Amino acid sequence: MDIEVLGALSVREHGVSVTPTAPKPRQVLALLALHADRVVPVSCLIEELWDDEPPRSARTTLQTYVLQLRELIAAALAAGGERGVSAKDVLVTLPGGYRLDTRGGRVDFREFEQRAGAGYRAVDAEDFTGGARRLREALSLWTGTALADVSAGSRLDLEVKRLEEARLCALDQRIEADLRLGRHRELLSELTVLVNRHRMHESLHGQFMVALHRSGRRGEALSVYQRLRATLVHELGLEPSTAISRLQRSILTAASETLPARGPDLTGRAVAPVG
Numbered sequence: 001m002d003i004e005v006l007g008a009l010s011v012r013e014h015g016v017s018v019t020p021t022a023p024k025p026r027q028v029l030a031l032l033a034l035h036a037d038r039v040v041p042v043s044c045l046i047e048e049l050w051d052d053e054p055p056r057s058a059r060t061t062l063q064t065y066v067l068q069l070r071e072l073i074a075a076a077l078a079a080g081g082e083r084g085v086s087a088k089d090v091l092v093t094l095p096g097g098y099r100l101d102t103r104g105g106r107v108d109f110r111e112f113e114q115r116a117g118a119g120y121r122a123v124d125a126e127d128f129t130g131g132a133r134r135l136r137e138a139l140s141l142w143t144g145t146a147l148a149d150v151s152a153g154s155r156l157d158l159e160v161k162r163l164e165e166a167r168l169c170a171l172d173q174r175i176e177a178d179l180r181l182g183r184h185r186e187l188l189s190e191l192t193v194l195v196n197r198h199r200m201h202e203s204l205h206g207q208f209m210v211a212l213h214r215s216g217r218r219g220e221a222l223s224v225y226q227r228l229r230a231t232l233v234h235e236l237g238l239e240p241s242t243a244i245s246r247l248q249r250s251i252l253t254a255a256s257e258t259l260p261a262r263g264p265d266l267t268g269r270a271v272a273p274v275g
Contacts, residue, residue: 001090001105003033006112006163007143009150013090014080018072023151024049025065030150032091032100034159036107041097048155066091066098109163112141116170119177128177135174142167168198175207184211195224199231202244209244213251221251 001018004010009030011019020026031048032040046058055061070087077085092099119135122128146163147156171194178187191208198204205228212221225240225248232238239245 001036001100001102002107003036003102003105004108004143005030005033005147006108006141006167007146008148009033013073013076014082016076016079018069018076020068020072022068024061025068026150027153027156028062028065029069029100030147030152030156031159032098033107034109034156036100036102039094039097039099044155045098048153051154066093108141109146112138112170113166115141116166119170120173123173123177128180132174132177132181135170135177138170139167139174168201172203172207175204179207179210184214187211188215195228200228200235202228202241206244206247209247209251213254218251218254222248225251 002010002012002015009019009026010017011029011033019029027048028045031045042059042062045062046054049062050058070091073087073090077087077090090101090103092101115134115138119131119133119138122131122134146160146167150156152160175187175191187207188211191204191211194204195201195208205224209221209224212218212224225244228244229240232240240248
């Protein structure tokens with residue numbers, strides 16, 4: 001079974017879709033897919049479907065949705081000509097819950113995690129070329145917002161936020177590697193979009209400031225800081241962090257031939273310059 005959640009939901013058995021069109025069964029399948037090969041408790045599925053107001057018939061209705069999913073799986077198994085395996089072997093009933101078995105199939109979010117992890121390790125080892133490449137490969141698995149076509153309840157909403165945060169972390173590190181490789185001009189258009197999409201994300205704004213500054217556009221770099229500060233003060237009542245404020249001061253006072261080599265280190269360490 002192949003699972004894709006980094007965009008629209010797609011679950012296929014032998015290349016045949018087993019993704020239902022009805023919203024509630026889609027929710028059930030999505031939550032099972034995100035925990036593929038692990039048991040999802042009935043209580044979690046009920047919470048996803050009805051939050052804290054489940055009907056009296058919740059368990060019976062959930063069983064109906066599981067039956068509908070098994071019918072789709074059975075049809076896909078038959079189309080694939082697989083014998084000796086039933087839908088109950090793929091969508092398994094266990095004490096207290098259900099498990100969707102991939103049986104060695106491809107799961108895109110796990111592949112993303114593996115590729116991103118390799119990218120992080122490469123960056124940590126200062127292999128910025130390899131890190132940028134691996135992180136770019138990881139990010140290429142995304143085709144849109146996670147589970148973009150699923151009406152998410154509380155459980156799925158939390159999982160989507162987790163995935164999107166992982167995506168943003170990988171993106172941040174890929175841009176960091178590209179900056180270290182001197183690709184500041186190539187990053188300008190991408191960062192223009194990103195800082196408008198993530199108006200309070202300090203790291204992305206810092207990277208945009210560095211890219212602009214290293215491209216000889218110091219005034220625009222300082223304007224990016226001012227916009228970020230205004231947004232943070234207005235939305236959260238907070239001043240920018242010490243790290244990005246330090247970056248702003250270094251850009252403000254830097255000679256034209258001495259530009260920051262990287263984005264702000266939000267751990268509080270000094271920003272390394274090159275000259």
